[in-house]
């Protein structure tokens with residue numbers, strides 16, 4: 001087991017860690033497939049409102065590759081199809097029946113994937129709605145099925161500091177995970193399995209497969225950071241990644257012919273300690289977070305992720321919801337208060353010296369200002385970028401310079417935006433730059 005260290009470390013103590021217990025939520029009335037958390041997809045609908053669907057019925061496909069389908073995680077009727085600006089598909093909502101009727105996909109009768117044609121495996125995963133589990137660097141678009149990845153990184157931890165504990169989310173599926181490793185060998189001989197150091201104790205049998213241990217400092221377990229630390233050639237920039245949970249789903253689909261429907265999620269909010277929750281894929285956000293006050297912001301990550309509406313549904317890649325109160329008023333004389341619980345990377349507050357839990361709210365405490373070259377963003381970036389330099393190159397439309405400064409290594413972790421005293425949305429600016437360049441090249 002090798003150790004991966006990141007030089008720029010930042011640790012923040014939050015309100016409450018999710019509890020280590022696991023509860024099953026009551027049956028949901030609706031589920032949905034969201035198109036909002038699938039990067040670069042150009043969806044083409046295959047259903048219309050009121051159509052009956054089974055669990056596994058394709059709802060839409062990707063126009064860029066019509067073989068890649070996205071399927072229903074429940075049985076019932078298409079209740080509504082929600083569009084956003086410029087008729088961009090947001091989600092397809094299914095009103096659930098109280099029984100499951102599965103589409104039966106073709107299944108393999110053993111887990112000896114090495115002996116099956118690779119094309120067969122790809123075709124079954126694409127038809128069964130799970131090819132999207134494989135993401136390809138540097139953009140993290142859905143993997144190109146014609147490529148042979150130089151390396152596949154399997155991440156046992158989710159994207160957020162408080163994503164579900166792998167021991168809880170995957171604990172009983174060690175055998176399926178082992179089959180998953182055989183599956184990955186069909187694509188490349190170089191498989192990296194990374195885990196956070198503080199998760200090792202809970203991994204049980206899965207621990208023996210971990211090849212690289214990363215620190216518990218966000219976002220060192222992100223597959224992009226792992227790739228940045230391990231890559232030795234330019235070709236490795238086209239490696240793939242997959243989460244351990246998705247790898248297990250892929251094996252379940254291939255061995256049973258049934259689309260897997262459950263997943264484990266966590267919720268964090270100030271002064272609250274929720275357990276891990278077993279839900280159906282695409283469950284309603286309000287079923288997961290429970291009661292909330294007006295003026296509350298819900299995001300799918302502490303530092304990155306998207307803002308979600310309580311009436312929407314959780315996405316395929318999302319395993320965490322973060323609930324933050326929206327406090328519009330500034331604290332009077334906050335600049336002379338000690339700031340025991342102020343979440344900040346700056347040394348101005350006492351909170352930087354003590355490990356008391358920090359309280360998050362939506363207040364920016366100021367407006368965007370010009371960059372003051374303080375260097376905070378550079379000191380915090382896990383992949384050693386100088387985000388302010390990249391931002392300035394993008395602002396002057398010099399994409400070559402931005403790429404030269406390492407734009408494609410950015411893992412969109414959100415830390416640079418979090419620490420910037422000038423309130424510059426660096427992550428958003430870099431993300432837009434990457435997306436525009438990638439779409440242009442396609």
Ligand code: SF4
Nearest residue numbers: 381410411413414416
């Ligand atoms: S989002 Fe900012 S801090 Fe995170 S990797 Fe990108 S440039 Fe670095």
Ligand code: SF4
Nearest residue numbers: 371372374375377420
């Ligand atoms: S943290 Fe903000 S103000 Fe400081 S160098 Fe980076 S972009 Fe400029």
